[in-house]
Amino acid sequence: MPGSLAASSSGTLYVDREGAAVHTHRVFIGAAIRVIALALLLASAQAVDAKTRQECEQAYAPRNGQRGKDVVWVPTNDIMVDRMLAMAKVTANDLLYDLGAGDGKIAIAAAKRYGAAAVGIEYNPDLVQLAKCLVEVEGVGHLVSIQQGDIFETDFSDATVVMLYLSPNLNVRLRPTLLAMKPGTRVVSNSFMMGHWHPDDRILSREGRAYLWVVPAQVAGTWQFVSTSGEHRFSVHLEQTFQELSGTAGERGAKLEDTRLHGAHIEFAFDTPDERIQLTGQVNGDRIDATIRRGDKASAYVGTRVRRPAT
Numbered sequence: 001m002p003g004s005l006a007a008s009s010s011g012t013l014y015v016d017r018e019g020a021a022v023h024t025h026r027v028f029i030g031a032a033i034r035v036i037a038l039a040l041l042l043a044s045a046q047a048v049d050a051k052t053r054q055e056c057e058q059a060y061a062p063r064n065g066q067r068g069k070d071v072v073w074v075p076t077n078d079i080m081v082d083r084m085l086a087m088a089k090v091t092a093n094d095l096l097y098d099l100g101a102g103d104g105k106i107a108i109a110a111a112k113r114y115g116a117a118a119v120g121i122e123y124n125p126d127l128v129q130l131a132k133c134l135v136e137v138e139g140v141g142h143l144v145s146i147q148q149g150d151i152f153e154t155d156f157s158d159a160t161v162v163m164l165y166l167s168p169n170l171n172v173r174l175r176p177t178l179l180a181m182k183p184g185t186r187v188v189s190n191s192f193m194m195g196h197w198h199p200d201d202r203i204l205s206r207e208g209r210a211y212l213w214v215v216p217a218q219v220a221g222t223w224q225f226v227s228t229s230g231e232h233r234f235s236v237h238l239e240q241t242f243q244e245l246s247g248t249a250g251e252r253g254a255k256l257e258d259t260r261l262h263g264a265h266i267e268f269a270f271d272t273p274d275e276r277i278q279l280t281g282q283v284n285g286d287r288i289d290a291t292i293r294r295g296d297k298a299s300a301y302v303g304t305r306v307r308r309p310a311t
């Protein structure tokens with residue numbers, strides 16, 4: 001038989017099988033009071049620690065147009081921040097860098113809206129402190145890191161998205177570094193272009209302009225394509241200017257048509273005397289995994305780069 005209940009002056013007594021008495025009410029009420037007291041203590045500690053935007057700006061309030069190392073500070077307006085992140089198709093899988101991060105608003109927005117990890121690189125130590133403070137206010141410290149540094153001396157090669165609001169000259173200075181990044185990396189620049197590297201997408205609006213580039217794979221050179229059965233082969237010579245492709249294929253040097261290079265994705269077509277050949281593939285260094293379509297027949301090929309262009 002289980003234990004039985006008995007009344008006492010200090011609460012209900014539970015008498016177990018062995019006859020041991022347990023003060024259930026007293027134990028329960030005591031524990032509840034301790035939990036509530038702890039919660040109140042934590043809440044009041046948080047209230048003391050929680051910063052506001054105003055407090056961050058009291059410590060340092062930057063002036064629109066103030067001088068920076070290579071370019072002045074002007075924040076991207078809120079509407080354009082949203083549009084630029086949307087144009088870059090930012091997701092929670094991205095690592096976004098804002099080069100010249102100012103008050104960190106783009107990095108903070110990427111984390112808040114999309115759950116992306118973000119790094120802001122900013123030269124001005126006061127702006128760095130302000131950005132760090134705002135990261136705390138917005139509760140995104142687990143996703144956003146603000147680092148003091150010069151964008152021309154910082155390694156951001158692990159970025160999947162790069163945001164810029166610099167100048168046309170600084171964009172062109174960064175261009176070789178951006179082009180050496182992993183194919184498919186998205187670069188968005190507020191207001192300024194990238195010299196002769198034409199954008200893949202753009203926003204032209206009353207609130208501002210912004211441009212998107214998708215870093216293309218480097219595919220220039222001579223390639224040998226061999227069917228996975230080993231029966232068929234042909235060679236292709238590719239010339240590349242940024243994401244624009246041209247070239248020739250086969251022994252007769254047929255001109256490549258319908259060329260497209262988007263990140264690591266490549267497409268082109270050419271005619272032989274008998275048929276039209278269409279290739280789509282994924283570039284991985286000196287290899288292309290391709291599908292060749294002849295009419296309604298598709299077969300797998302592997303392309304290998306046998307010669308790189310002379311540098």
Ligand SMILES: C[S@@+](CC[C@H](N)C(=O)[O-])C[C@H]1O[C@@H](n2cnc3c(N)ncnc32)[C@H](O)[C@@H]1O
Nearest residue numbers: 068069070071074075076100102123150151165
């Ligand atoms: C036009 S503001 C853009 C701020 C922010 N990215 C935005 O869009 O709101 C450019 C920022 O770049 C910073 N900056 C200028 N030269 C820099 C450099 N060499 N390295 C790091 N930051 C730099 C400036 O201090 C300024 O905060």
